[in-house]
Amino acid sequence: MSRKIKIWGRVTSSNVKKVLWVSHALKLDIERVDAGGKFGVVNTPAYRALNPNGRVPTLEDGDFVLWESNAIMRYLCERYGGEALYPLDPKTRADINRWLDWSLSTLSPADTKVFLATIRTPEEKQDKAEIAKLVEQAASAYEILDHRLKDREYVAGKFSIADIALSIFADRWTRNPFLATRPDFAHNAAWLSRVRDNHEEFRKFVEIPLE
Ligand SMILES: N[C@@H](CCC(=O)N[C@@H](CS)C(=O)NCC(=O)O)C(=O)O
Structure with a gap:
């Protein structure tokens, strides 16, 4: 209950x-x-x-x-019984925790700078050169994720809370309309589609207008 x-x-x-x-x-x-x-x-x-x-x-x-x-x-x-999203096996759990820590230490700080300089800055005040620099920095984090997803469906094998955390940032990076210099990452894109197709929560809570 x-x-x-x-x-x-x-x-x-x-x-x-x-x-x-x-x-x-x-x-x-x-x-x-x-x-x-x-x-x-x-x-x-x-x-x-x-x-x-x-x-x-x-x-x-x-x-x-x-x-x-x-x-x-x-x-x-x-x-509350979320073992499927956060399995008890110590190595799987450590792997998930590693990606959660990485999202806080590396991905989110870089991604947030891009978000603030674009979505949170009126277009006429946006500094294109600065944005290009920030995009390059965030892209180096997204490249690490893309490499990880090269031979996996989800970051820690099966879908977990690590995918939840990471896909939320990857979604706002992907949907940002101001990132002319953003590189394409095919494995990230395929994973994001998988997350979207298989999880109604992604469509319900994540894919809302960016603000
Ligand atoms: N590391 C914290 C970060 C929390 C955080 O920075 N939250 C943002 C929103 S994503 C916030 O509170 N911003 C100020 C606001 O919304 O007024 C966490 O993961 O909970």
């Missing part, structure tokens, strides 16, 4: 998307509260008491509070 879990965060946030995807896949009964971006909330003392970073998402499960989207995905899988 699932119980009501509260998730703070606007649906357009890539990190909130991860948590909505996992909650839906595990059929959890959640209440989502808009926070962050145009909704504010994140700088209020009440929210800062839950999450001192003033970022989204934040999860409240009874009196248990957790922030950091990858930690939240892992918690939900461990607590």
